[in-house]
Amino acid sequence: MALSVASTGRAAETTGSVASLRWFVFALFFIFGGITSLNDVLIPKLKELFTLSYHEAMLVQSAFFAAYFIVSLPAAMIVQRMGYMRTASIGLLTMMAGCLLFVPASGAGEFGLFLGALFVLGAGITIVQVVANPLISMLGAPRTAHSRLTFAQAFNSLGTTIFPPVGSILILGSLATVDPSTLSGGALAAFRAEETRTIVHTYLGLAAALLVIAGVVWMGRNRLREHQAQDNILQAFGLLKRLRFAFGTLGIFLYVGAEVAIGSLIVNYLVQSDVMGLGAEDAGKHLIFYWGGALVGRFIGAALMRFIAPARMLMAVTFGAILLILISANTTGIVSGWSLLAIGLMNAIMFPTIFSLASEGLGERAAEGSGIICMAIVGGAIVPLLTGKAADVTSLRFALIVPAVCYALIAAFAYYCRRNPTELGLAEPGDALPPVEA
Secondary structure (H helix, E strand, O other), X not given: OOEOOOOOOOEEEEOOOHXXXXXXXXXXXXXXXXXXXXXXXXXXXXXXXXXXXXXXXXXXXXHHHHHHHHHHHHHHHHHHHHOHHHHHXXXXXXXXXXXXXXXXXXXXXXHHHHXXXXXXHHHHHHHHHHHHHHXXXXXXXXXXXXXXXXXXXXXXXXXXXXXXXXXXXXXXXXXXXXXXXXOOHHHHHHHHHHHXXXXXXXXXXXXXXXXXXXXXXXXXXXXXXXXXXXXXXHHHHHHHHOHHHHHHHHHHHHHHHHHHHHHHHHHHHHOOOOOOOOOHHHHHHOHHHHHHHHHHHHHHHHHHOOOOOHHHHHXXXXXXXXXXXXXXXXXXXXXXXXXXXXXXXXXOOHHHHHHHHHHOOOHHHHHHHHHHHHHHHHHHHHHHHHHHHHHHHOOHHHHOHHHHHHHHHHXXXXXXXXXXXXXXXXXXXXXXXOOEOO
């Protein structure tokens, strides 16, 4: 999943080793990327235990990604007031609180409490991401900022590649053998509490790790000498009057929604007898190919874009994603399964390319624009919900039409950018900073 965050209007100087601070930020990207990808493992587990429809199960993503829309700008304001390192500690502790809330959610056996825990967890991740992007940009010479951001993206993708298979072993490896629909009352509550213990144990481990990291960050809270700037973050909304930027922001909304929707359905899709007929744990382990494809595709795409214009490259991968969806929806067996997993390879360069195309010509306002793009990540809350509803009404195969439409509209944005390389009266494309993907 991808993210670009709002500028806080602060400049900073470091005391001590810049390299150690960089590695700290790289670690943050790894952590919040991995924790975010665990949602794909939680969905089939909670769907089974609470006998949910696909639409209801997708509320997992809605609760989590709603935090991006609600918390992004308040988080940027916290950074303005408290600074990067202190805000990072707040974000990590908020993430820890979200993990701990899985304990009462499991004890009560209530799906709504799990959603509340996921929202708090998402809020913490949003705060940390609002810190991470500008911080990694300032930790070094401006001319090497792009390479540092790209390197940070690799750590994020590494987290999304590693966490799902490990989570599948810990969480999906113990899917219930009893049908929850046959239970009621106290028996059902006790069953759910017992079966969600694997979730609790996993997130308690994460909470302990987050507490340690938050403590380390807090001890280094004075390592940055920051200079306050009085920016009015709300002025960034005026950028939506520019067609290119508004279209690109919609593209980010659609891309994140499509990526999250497909990732959320992979386990349930692969266990179908006419696809690959896998067990839930084995299907969950296959998530490594979806998210790992994005990791590999980033390096391939970076090499290709030395010779291919970004808008043309974006059109190619969106058409590739649509083709793979059509193949998956209209075939059976391993062809159907692997064509869906291969969409991760197509997703790899979409976020940074959409971001850079949308930000062309923003010049000094590129950072403001990134704050609006951050809020557009809420697509991860809405598009999966629509996809789940379509799956309930029709089938999982037909529901893939929702992300396919998203990719088609992104292709339209790429075509627009090809026909309109730059906007008159605006700065050169090189003025815009690259994004950080989550």
